[in-house]
Amino acid sequence: MEIKYADTTTDIYIGNAWELLDKLLPGKDVIIITDINVGELYGDYFPEYPVITIGTGEAVKEPDTVETIIKHLLVTGADRSSFLLGIGGGIVCDITGFVASIFMRGTKFGFVSTTLLAQVDASIGGKNGVNVNGIKNIIGCFNQPSFVVCDTGLLKSLPDEEFISGLGELVKHALIRDYELFEMIEKNTEAILKRREDLLKELIAKSIEIKASIVEKDEKEAGERRLLNFGHTLGHAIESSTGLSHGKSIAAGMMAAVEISYDEKLISMEETERIKKTFKNLGLMQEIKTRWQDISEKIFADKKRKGKDLYFILLNGIGNAIQKEYPLEEIINRLRAKTG
Template sequence: MTTVNVDLANRSYTIEIASGLLRRHNLFSDTVGKRRVAVISNSTVAPLYLNQLLNSLGQSGIATESLVLPDGEQYKNQTTLETIYDFLFEKKFDRKSMLIALGGGVIGDLVGYAAATFMRGIPFIQIPTTLLAQVDSSVGGKTGINHARGKNLIGAFHQPAVVITDIETLNTLPKREYLAGLAEVIKYGLIGDTEFFDWYEHNLTGILNRDAQLLEHLIARCCQNKASIVSADETESGVRAYLNFGHTFGHAIELGLGYGHWLHGEAVAAGMCLAAIASERMGLINSTARAAVERVIAATGLPTEAPVLGVDRYIDLMSLDKKVERGEVKFILLKEIGEAVSMPVPSEILRAILK
């Protein structure tokens, strides 16, 4: 088992990565203690792993209740959040209780936000079951829901007590979801880890075949990269913004097409290509670096071209981005492969790229 530490003083925690962790009931005893636990999952993941998890918790003598929500980005909203609250009140959970998020990024964000706000805050455990959640959304304490005007516009920073990453859950992940998760993997190499970017391209065949040994290294390296950034900038006042490379364009794609039409990772992949083009047009990188971004994304099986939404529509959607400061969108761009920078893109360049 590989352990990655997230150092945040009294909010520090570990990420445990290995195959078969859901069967190891002893992993939960120290973290949960005598708390009552509500396990919250979705209609896709629950039939596969909920009983296994409940059995492990039961073997440790942990009292549990479970709630299964509908699956999909379109359910990451206030209505579903109220469903979680209603369940917790109905089952008489209190400030000494704990939540467990069993699922992908949507479940992790929803359950994390419910934990951050229920009774003014209770602890929770992340058990991510998608690659995207394992390498990105389960780490760092960002929780929240979508709003009709934009993605993740309502939320809170609330760190998990522990992250349990069972690599075996990737065996049941559909190919499209798996590939979408690799977009966030590529991102880590591009914004701050050239060596990892090269390793990823060199080992891509095995990664696409879901080689367990490669995946343990891949997930751990991504988590180490994110943990170091989060430890330095927990609430995204500086370098943590670099983790949004490709996301300003990507979130516009998701919202513009309607949540669920493109997966988050697919939209981010196309968004990274647009950000690489912007970086080249701004004179930050050369055509060779821009082509390398496109080459690796294409070889992964992810889109390199964004959908046509119209220039004004893109700009309107991006104006709702969380990185807007005083009406100006700050984009994450590349100075080179392995080094990111935050800056605005002049309107004429942005319009030319989108056109």
């Protein structure tokens, strides 16, 4: 699949990573960035280039790690013509893209995305960056990789919690854009949880197509790209105040948005129930135990950083997301009514 942007294209491949890399890499001056888990699991299969290994977890996605990587790049003799290959989940991809964008004002880069979340979401769309003092993605840039390889075989070793979390974004893409994809997920929840590879390949390809088609039209998030934030206003606040996985948090956010859509007479009760059941069958429903006060404070802080008005994404039926501009207080009141 080819994604076309204003001044570049990214090629997306779904298949065996190690075979594909043989063809895709420039042949010299490649430096691999990975994390310690992925390095331990798959390091033996990596092509023969220098490897920089980082730790795991959000705390690693900070400027210190960027500096450490750059110091390693200098030691390996990297320069502007080097190619940085990130092999890992969303954290490795976000950091690799960021380092590649700033090292000597920019080198080429590519990803092998090894988590479901990275395959359907983080590696697609060209947002790169790191956190500062735990504030998510507060520095970063838009810059597209030359290629992204999604190898569903690598997902076999993913812990259940990580796999299920990635399913949240997959369902999100279906809900905002593709009724048939939602039906396919709804009918196959058991096979999905068993990670049946042929099915995963098809679902991931469709999900990437949806994100790519939105990002192609709105690379810098001036309009349509906001649809991808479906479930995220509340989801981010739940994630940071409860520590629940990203997928479960946005599932709760999406469910609240679906219920508001029902109140607005945009979606039927039957559709609302189908969505709830699908989240439940995929293991994405979780009771939220936190104080509403914490959640609303997080939403306010987020809004303060982003400025501007708050767009809220609703569903005008499954597969058709719309944006609605609400005053922040009204969103918070409505969400409070939905989450208790």
